[in-house]
Amino acid sequence: MGPGVLWRWFTGKYHNPRPEERVFMFLDIRDSTTLAEQLGDLRFSALVRDFMADLSNPVIATRAEVSHYIGDEAVLTWLPNRAFRDDACVRLYRLMRDRIALKAPYYLKHYGLVPGFKAGIHVGTSIVTEVGEVKSEIVYHGDTLNTTARIQGLCDSLGYDLLVSEALASRLKEPGHPLGEHKLKGKAEPIAVRGFFSQP
Template sequence: MKTVASVTVVSALIGTSFTSDLTRPLAVLASAATGGMIGCLIALFEIAARASVAAPLRRAPFWLAFLIRAGLYTSIIFGVGRFMRYATHDEEKLAAAVDIDIVSALLVAVAFNFAFALRRLIGPRPFFALLTGRYHRPRREDHVVLFLDLLGSTTLAERIGDAAFLSFLDRVYSDMSDTILEAGGEIYRYVGDEIIITWRLDEPQSAKALTCLIEIRRLLAARGDHYRKTYGAEPRFRAGMHAGPLMVGEIGDMKREIILLGDTMNTAARIEDACRTFGRLTILSASALAAVSPLPPGLAAEPLGEIPLRGKTAALELYAVEAG
């Protein structure tokens, strides 16, 4: 609901900019109400579009999804404008303040749609960070970093073929997205059969990193039958988690993106590698364990000792987290 409220407020402010007579308080209020109603309905639609029943729309080609959304947005904008004009028909100047013709509705719909499409392509946080220039000058930030590596991916890809395996990964990553978003995580990067998720330590939601991992596993297990019937395998992940400082900044020219660099990222990858060595599914560093403590009910942290990791000069204190 935070997203709905934010979009509603911004849309209401945008609506006031279209007021024909700023000296009339009622006209300004009507324009704000029109803009707010449009923003609220579009935001609610975008939330509904994340539901499982809307999966065909999310998985449609970009151009098709863009056209469908543009059509729906145009209908919402034009419809709200007609409704508000009807509601204020007895006040000619007030009605003029909320009058939206079909061309204007289409232009605004394309603008809204373009913004939401970019947000989805880039990711919610990188989109706003690039828009506001937050990382135009590199910053040092503390993050929780979670590396997830798909078990048995090589065997599965060989058995079902590259095309089916790509479909499998797409389905798995799509199913995980809402859980990650709800936990306040950011999908930093897909690296083949690995996914990297981060949380900023200065935000309270970073404590949900381990809970997010548990919910991902529950979700994938609940949909196990579908995966087995469709692809012949249920997705399971090894997980390595570390917390510490990273340098965050923009990089590139033709393809601009926000990159996270530093020993924390490399160490998280090495911790995930250690899962193979110890035959565990989840291993955390001491700093990551501190960031997500207290542990969710039913889990216990087993000390593995100070372990030398590949490429690291100093050993690191690690913990396996399993059902207690």
């Protein structure tokens, strides 16, 4: 869940919807459809399990929270003071790259490949609330999440493994490479993005 989440759940902080500034990262395994066809459902599920397990240490090291998983994608979030302390939100991606590189022999042995991944990061206001009675969960709603997902969707066309919004980059010590403004699906106004870790 992440630091402080269980406490906020027990204290009922999010029983009623409330706005909260948050940093979100959408982190996705590359070419998942191709990998699933190549490995088969069982082995691909095992690959996703191992990949998400390897994400644990970077999450803990950067004080991120795992909002939820969508198939082979992890949605991570931080409070701004944690995300921007030593550029923790970008550092998580770097730590994950190092972790997967270290585990490359394991992935090659078990799956015949080393998984690649891409991510988008954005900051903005979201609505957070607790939902459900049979299964209770803290969830986030709002345009910030949609924008983050759309930013991640630009990774391949722009040739970078990690893209961040200009709004987020302006608060980082390491601002990344400016890539200009881009139209996002469902957004009236274009958004400026910056890139980290250019693709070969």
